[in-house]
Amino acid sequence: MPSPIVNSNAKIMCAHGGQVTLIPKQMKVLVGGAPVMCVGDIMGSPIVGCAQPPTPVTAPCLVVASEIPIPMVGMSPTVMVMSKPVLLAGINGVTSGIPPSPLIVAFPGQVKVLA
Numbered sequence: 001m002p003s004p005i006v007n008s009n010a011k012i013m014c015a016h017g018g019q020v021t022l023i024p025k026q027m028k029v030l031v032g033g034a035p036v037m038c039v040g041d042i043m044g045s046p047i048v049g050c051a052q053p054p055t056p057v058t059a060p061c062l063v064v065a066s067e068i069p070i071p072m073v074g075m076s077p078t079v080m081v082m083s084k085p086v087l088l089a090g091i092n093g094v095t096s097g098i099p100p101s102p103l104i105v106a107f108p109g110q111v112k113v114l115a
Contacts, residue, residue: 002114003072003088005079007034009109012042012091014061014101018050029081032110038084039069042093042103052097061097068092076115088115 006012009032012020020042024035042064050060069075074091089108094100 003090004108004111005031005076005113005115006037006087006089006091006105007031007109008037009034010037011106011109013104013106014047014050014052014095014097015104016050016052016061016097016101018047018052018061018095020064020103021046021048026082031113034109036081037087037109038081039075039087040067040084041087042091043067047095050095050097050101052101057098059096059098061095061101063096064093064103065096065100066094068094079115086115 008022008024045064047061052060071077075085079086093103
């Protein structure tokens with residue numbers, strides 16, 4: 001089933017409300033007026049505002065620790081930008097928090113262009 005393509009206006013969060021800072025690696029291909037995000041673009045991206053309290057057994061989410069691009073769920077198997085698959089709203093990944101938090105796409109940045 002098609003899913004919205006993620007652009008740099010997307011709201012991607014950790015489970016504790018922290019927001020991933022999205023910095024696209026390319027600026028030429030726009031969807032919904034903003035650059036498209038591709039596989040690898042969110043790896044290492046900072047997370048701002050995580051409410052996970054630091055304790056001896058927990059730590060706040062600071063960066064995206066891994067991006068798990070699953071074809072037809074989190075990345076397009078057919079739509080590419082600069083030879084990299086575009087990210088879809090179903091992207092999977094985890095943060096650097098302890099315990100790690102899954103990434104949550106609250107809004108993909110646009111909902112008209114699907115892949």
